[in-house]
Amino acid sequence: MPLGYNGKILHVDLTTSKHWIEEPDEVFYRTYMGGGCIGAYYLLKEMKPYVDPLGPDNVIVFAVSILTGAPLAGFSRHSVATKSPLTNAYLDSEAGGFWAPELKFSGFDAIVVKGIASKPVYLYIHDGEVAIRDAQQVWGKVTGEAQELIRKELDEPKARMLMIGPGGENLVKYACILNECKHANGRGGAGAVMGSKNLKAVVCRGTKKPEFHDNARILEHAKWFGDNFMKNPANKSGHDFGSADYVSHQVELEEFPTKNFKFGSIKNGEELSGTYMAETILEKGERCWACQVACKRVVKTGAPYNVDPQYGGPEYETLAAFGSNLGITNIEYVAKANELCQKYSIDTISAGMTISFAIECFENGILKKDDTEGIELEYGNEALVLDLIERIAFRKGKLGNLLAEGSKKASEMIGGGSDRYAIHTKGMELALHDPRVKTGVGLGYACSPVGGDHVVVEHDNDFDEFAPKIFVEQVKPLGLLRRINSKYIGPEKVRNFVYLQNHFSFMDSLTLCVLTFAPVRSFTMKHLIDIMDAITGWENSLWEVMKLGERRVNLAKAFNIREGFGRKDDILPVRMYEYLKKSNLEDARIDKEEFNAAIDLLYEMMNWDSEGRPRKAKLHELDLGWVIGEIY
């Protein structure tokens, strides 16, 4: 009998309204374990190359892991993998909240969906029973309203659901998926894939908890975390101020992406900080399932914005994307922009960055009033941004349709040299961390199979010469023994990147939260392995999970190679090779030649050829011999 997992994968074909259950063996589960690794496995197995990401042949995989459902902080996440409509590349996007344990308790470890339903539907899984139900009554509704209606219809107030709003239904290329109206699988447009399949929601209700090998040991770890997490400075910061606390660093060090990454600072930037939020609009911090950190923000404002707390509050990325990036420091307006994006299911990062792209095009005369329906695009205009969010979500008019495509596609439609203002890799807009001051993050942006994602590696500053000893010590079990400068790019940084990438990748495969684990948070690597043993009854090791992480990276890379991606796609936007001006600090930029040399070296370290194709020997070594036929 499996321990920790159900041993059941649900397959659904929406075109035929059929479903079936696959019961893979233990070797499968121990090889792929969950999350993005299981997602990538099914994308390669079930999908042909070059399918339309918004067509019936795209596959979308919702997965938890062998560890999900253990009552521990950071164990409540799930992954959504699909071919991205924003990048046409591999996508897996993770989220916390409450849906993941509910899927596990309802009897499955993953759901693999293909086809297109003939009318709007939602999937309902209840203690192993599966139903495809009519969703016409909730189609067109915003996430909060649709969630309430579905719960009422099912008479299941505890039903948990992954949900899209109008942004997903209208195929905004960066539409996201929400659970509990505030936890987002944010990046890459998985919400548009759901919309294209006429799939409004994936609803779970389960009462059967999985069996674990050693419950007492799991509870000991839960107690240890509860007793100790506030002693970790990063966990305490998350508890007290959420990810918004990072704003203060960015402001002070002039590394706060401002106006489409043109600048690193904005006047009164501190008014976007976690402390300012706590003193003004914060209602409370909120938890994911079984987590004591409670880093989620819930905010409320009065007029004129009247932000609804149901939709949570802005996190760091949103504060930067809709704040400094658009030349605004009014936190109440950012909270409203956040609320609208959660209601409509739109990724705040791509939305903010696509708007700043358009503003810069307008400032430079590439977009004119004829192209924008007479609207003057400018920084610092709160009403304009909120109006643009509406236009994007509902694809209103020429401008709404243009911006709903994301900055890369929009720049192709506009032409005129606008591509230099599109700050993306592979079509995914960069998150709000400047790679000119942390080059490992830059390698992640350039080489991640999903594009401009900031959660590819732990960021450089955590292990540089100024980092606290706690982090430098906690990363040593990975074999990373030296502090490395954040702006340096060379062999030692590439080695760090490879190890840290495999580390984050196994975290995504095990659907664990990086905000509760070493190297930077409370649970150590030792805790992780002992918890895995206690859940599964297997004798696990850090070696095994590092190989798991490497396996996921190579599966995702293979998916992209099969789609025609290569070395030419592993690049940074040209702006990153220009200087980021700072007032009294050293200006920063990336040296293109050095950066390209680092990517070449990265390929060699990963045992990829000059196009980034995993070599046959590497695939065999990772027990992925079956992938060879897909890419050779």
Added chain:
Amino acid sequence: MGNMIKITLEIRSGLKEYVQTEVLDISIQNGSSFVDLANWLSKTYGDALADVLFSKKYGFLWLCVKNRKRVLPEEILEEGDRVMLLPPLAGG
């Protein structure tokens, strides 16, 4: 008094809970480092703050910023410095 220097500590993030002001002008012994500053704060504002700034196992936990640059905890403070202590965060 010739052995004392004046610095300005701007209070951000988790420090505000303990030092309930925006800016603190401090006279501190010449030759003091950021660790000395953190010790002074702990002594002045109590053990609870000491537990936040220091760990028995790893020592000083926070980031030191002097005149908008990150510096080491051992960095010596100088007359007129504008400094911050921030929790060690690197991503959003």
